[in-house]
Amino acid sequence: MLLYYITDRTQFPGNEAERRRQLLSKISEAVACGVDYIQLRERDLSSHELESLAEDAVRVVHAKPSTRTRLLINSRTDVALAMGADGVHLRSDDISVQDARAIAAAAKKPDLIVAASCHTEDEVRRAASQAASFVVFAPIFGKCDSPTTEPVGIDALRRACQHHVPVLALGGVTVQNAALCMEAGAAGVAGIRLFQDHDISEVVSVLRA
Numbered sequence: 001m002l003l004y005y006i007t008d009r010t011q012f013p014g015n016e017a018e019r020r021r022q023l024l025s026k027i028s029e030a031v032a033c034g035v036d037y038i039q040l041r042e043r044d045l046s047s048h049e050l051e052s053l054a055e056d057a058v059r060v061v062h063a064k065p066s067t068r069t070r071l072l073i074n075s076r077t078d079v080a081l082a083m084g085a086d087g088v089h090l091r092s093d094d095i096s097v098q099d100a101r102a103i104a105a106a107a108k109k110p111d112l113i114v115a116a117s118c119h120t121e122d123e124v125r126r127a128a129s130q131a132a133s134f135v136v137f138a139p140i141f142g143k144c145d146s147p148t149t150e151p152v153g154i155d156a157l158r159r160a161c162q163h164h165v166p167v168l169a170l171g172g173v174t175v176q177n178a179a180l181c182m183e184a185g186a187a188g189v190a191g192i193r194l195f196q197d198h199d200i201s202e203v204v205s206v207l208r209a
Contacts (some may be wrong), residue, residue: 001179001208002188004037004136004168005030005195010044019176020053026196031069033204035195036188037115039089041074050076055085061086069114077103080112087113087133092123097130119152121159128165136162136190139171140181154184161185175206 009023030038040057042050053074056141061071062084070086073079077100080088088100097114104112114119116127127135131170137160151171161167166187173181181189195203 002033004190006039006192029200033200039072081107090114093118097132124160128163134168136167136168140169142171158184
């Protein structure tokens, strides 16, 4: 089961410096617990602020060369390449996977992980045809930051998992319902609160059990 922690430092209490410190601590915890992927998804930051935070996050994730965790930057392929992150996570309205791979190839980083957010089966099919490393399909059970968004449900997830690309389930995923996602064919699960609001070691232990 692949595990994907998506960050949101605005959920932490305190001022900006305290939130940043707590976020980096949580990232370190996720690395120590063997979470496979972390997406730095701090969309309100300026380019300079994002680069600064990404630099620190890369340092935390890559502190031990043997770590299994890979750090992805939300949307910004340029920041991912400049800061030495392992990959980029593209929004559904972002540049294409193909374009991101071309940018990475031009920068002599052909191994850059390119993940994509998908909300329909057609989007999954397109990402797979362009050799996405994996896709995140959402919202399965619900969407925390948009309660009015209708969940797509398990049947849609099952169909999305038929296109020869690893699919991670996102949206209202808990330790209680994650098994339903795996039974539908998902390669793993993703979440913000799933990891950020809990002891990550306990979450990982339960999910992988």
